[in-house]
Amino acid sequence: MKQRMIAGVALLVVLSPLTPAKAENLEETQKLLATKQCQNCDLSGAGLVLANLVGANLNGANLVGANLSRSNLTGADLRGANLTGASLFGANLTGANLTGAILNGTDLRSSYLTNAILDPKSLNNAQLVGVVGLPANSGSAEDFYRLGVTEAKSGHYVNAIDFYNQALRLDPNLAAAYFGRSMARADLGDLVGAIGDAKQAQQLYKTLNSPEGEQISLQLVETLEYRQNPDTNKPRGGFLGMLETAAPMLLRLLF
Secondary structure, three states: OOOOOOOOHHHHHHHHHHOOOOOOOHHHHHHHHHHOEOOOOEOOOOEOOOOEOOOOEOOOOEOOOOEOOOOEOOOOEOOOOEOOOOEOOOOEOOOOEOOOOEOOOOEOOOOEOOOOEOOHHHHOOOEOOOOEOOOOOOOOHHHHHHHHHHHHHOOOHHHHHHHHHHHHHHOOOOHHHHHHHHHHHHHOOOHHHHHHHHHHHHHHHHHOOOHHHHHHHHHHHHHHHHHHOOOOOOOOOOHHHHHHHHHHHHHHHOO
16 A cells, blocks of 8 residues: 555544643744744744744754744754644745654645755655645655645645646556546636546546546546537536545545
C-alpha cells in the first residue's frame, strides 16, 4: 500500500485533547519578534499569527502546537525545528530551510512552499490541501489524486487541477486523474478540455480492461457533450454528484 500523506492527522486530532496545554514562553516569543534570532528556543504553543519572520533563525526550535498562521517565514532557517501540531495555515515559507524539520500533523494548508528546502517524506503526515509550490516528489501519483478529489469536493477547482496535473506528471496513465481533471475543468467552464480528459480516461480504462471505469467515463463524456450541445435525448448531470459517486470506485481501481 502506498503511503498516504494525510495519514495519522485524524489520530493526532483525537488524542490532542488528552494532553494538557502548555503555557506560552512569552520571553522567548518576544526575543524572536525583536531579533528574529531564536535558535533552539522553546516556542511551544506560541501565538505568532501574521508575524514577520523573514529570514528568522529558528534552527532546532521547539514549535510544537505554535500558531504561525499567515506568518511570513520567507527564507527562514527551520532546520531541525519541531513543528508537530503547529499551524502554518497560509504561511509564506518560500525559500525556507526545513531540512530535518518534524512536520507530524502540521497544518500547511494554503501555505507557500516554493523553493523551500525539505525532505519530501517529512510531509507524509502533514495537512497539505491548497499548498502552493508543493514539490512534485513529495508523494505518489495516487496521493496527489486524492488531494485533488478533496479540493474538488471543497469547490477549489483550480487547486484540484494543480494536484491532478502533479499526479499525471508522475503517472501519465493514471486514468482516475484524467477523470477528476475533466470534472474540475468542466466546473471552470472549459468543456473542450473536460471532454478531452474524459475521453482519455475512457481510453485508458479500456486499455486497462476495466469495464466499470470505462462505463463511468463514457457517462461523463455524454454529460459533457450534452452541456456543450444541449439535447433532450442526452443525459443531464451534476458534476459534484458524479464526483461523490465516482470517487470511491475510482480509488478502488487505483490498486
